[in-house]
Amino acid sequence: MDGNADNIVVPSEVPQIVRELTERTGINDLTRQPTRDGITTLWVSRKNLCAILRYLKVQAASPYTLLFDLTAIDERQRTRRQGLPDSEFTVIYHLLSFNRNEDIRVKVALIEADLSLPTISDLWPSANWYEREVWDMFGIVFEGHPHLRRIIMPPTWQGHPLRKDHYARATETEPFSLSDEQQEIEQNALRFVPEDWGMRRHSKDSDFMFLNMGPNHPSVHGVFRIALQLDGEEIVDALPDIGYHHRGAEKMGERQSWHTYIPYTDRVEYLGGSMNNLPYVLAVEQLAGIEVPERAQVIRVMICELYRLASHLLFYGTYSQDLGQMSSIFYMFIDREKVFDILESISGARMHASYFRIGGVVMDLPKGWDKRIREFIDYLPARLDQYDKLVLQNSTLKRRTQGVGAYNTAEAIDWSATGPNLRATGLAWDYRKARPYSGYENYEFDIPTGKHGDCYDRCVVRVEEMRQSLRIIRQCLQNMPEGPYKANHPLTTPPPKERTLHDIETLIQHFLNVSWGPVIPSGECCVTVEATKGLNAYYLTSDGGTQSYRTRIRTPSFVHLQMIPMMCRGMMIADLVAILASIDFVMSDVDR
Secondary structure, rough: OOOOOOOOOOOOOHHHOOOOOOOOHOOOOOOOOOOOOOOOEEEOOOHHHHHHHHHHHOOOOOOOOOOEEEEEEOOOOOOOOOOOOOEEEEEEEEEEEEEOOEEEEEEEEOOOOOOOOOOOOOOOOOOOHHHHHHHHHOOOOOOOOOOOOOOOOOOOOOOOOHHHOOOOOHHHHOOOOOOOOHHHHHHHHHOOOHHHHHHOOOOOOOEEEEEEEEEOOOHHOOOOEEEEEOOOOOEEEEEEEEEOOOOOHHHHHHHOOOOOOOOHOOOOOOOOHHHHHHHHHHHHHHOOOOOOOOOHHHHHHHHHHHHHHHHHHHHHHHHHHHHHOOOOOHHHHHHHHHHHHHHHHHHOOOOOOOEEEEEEOOOOOOOHHHHHHHHHHHHHHHHHHHHHHHHOHHHHHHHHHHOOOOOOOHHHHHHHOHHHHHHHOOOOOHHHOOOOOOOOOHHOOOOOOOOOOOOHHHHHHHHHHHHHHHHHHHHHOOOOOOOOEOOOOOOOOOOOHHHHOHHHHHHHHHHHHHHHHOOOOOEEEEEEEEOOEEEEEEEEEEEOOOOOEEEEEEOOHHHHHHHHHHHHOOOOOOHHHHHHHHOOOHHHHOOO
């Protein structure tokens, strides 16, 4: 089953932004690509790339101000590329316009003998890390980049892991060994040399101290290192160093079947649980043309909001703990455990339930499922009111967080911030409202915002989001429809159990779908959700097989950490601890 033409969205007329581009810039060599997600996708030449991106960000009437993602794909083994320009490697720029409420995707074709493009880090500061990641993973050079070096892999790594000729399993290479000579090389590569990081003295008379914060410091929330340049206790510069938690989640997407990759998505951002399944299964369903039953959609929304509560409660507790409060985290962990008790009673697991499946959910709600949820949503509001008094109204906490690590809406968009970290600046933009998915248009809830974009407001927004999640869960409780919990579609995985017991043919289909995976029609699709920490997206490329040809995971925490230097220069180390606490990140979401 190939189905190249199935479900591909081909607009009947030229999109407005394409007409604008050709009229205003005079660039006519644009090739439109039909996609399954309906996002306007244009192939442009290398010489016109910067002019087009600058027009889209700066000159367009309603500009595409947010660089949502920047990635690449190794096209050399892709077989179903009918109608696409010749390309061995493709660099992809994904932009978002808040005013238009739409996206545009810009692609540039490259050949292996000439893998270079001009940097756009002068246009979007957030492109700095994205371009470093593409260089690290694919070996594509961005000319003019201020600091093009590896960002995820160790500096001594050989090769570029997301190329198709790079091995995907340890068993595909020689057994690991480390000689004394190689160990010395590795140790020297880890030595901190300020000049290699772009750090320098600001005057002849000054004497700076360089301090490593992490990668095992408790306030950096994981294996994360920040190289600090200090003048006394004042931060002159701060350079984040990531990659210590990298597990190759995108590479694993190329070796697992469409179905068996689902548990990996739970662990990309391990505090969001099954919410991380959602953009992945939605993207696969759009590629396959699967319509999810209404009951399954409501169940998914309810589970997602429960995980949002669990994640925000953890954030709230660790935020206050990092700022010196010891008691609040224990109270909030008790409430988080109550959420996990509910999730366990429904799915059989707690943090990593992998509850969502292609076409629906793994099993229907158990008998009496609503009792615990009803008790919890009646219980938590009063607890949140108590936490407001304990944390948000604490005068010491206010002094340590108000006005600290602040940025405005324009700066947040320039750095590609999303989710609560963007809404804290006052922009009321939530993906669940702007582009509803899984039936979110049927729920009543508000979009909490802040005013100052500081550490305090980032916490206030998340606390109010918990109250809105309770509103959504209550509506799920009151309006849970009857019907199937999984689509009756041949590509759902696994198929409903009753079908497997009907005859040998359906049992064989079940076996093949689980062991080999379903054959998903070729095409490309990106699906985004409002995750716990911001916008999380899966951009999947199918070559008409049982595995993804390219799995791109756009995570919010990756770009949020890039904002640390901007937020902390001129502040004290204690302020940096408050800033880190307010970002709400986990390193698995950064490194993948």
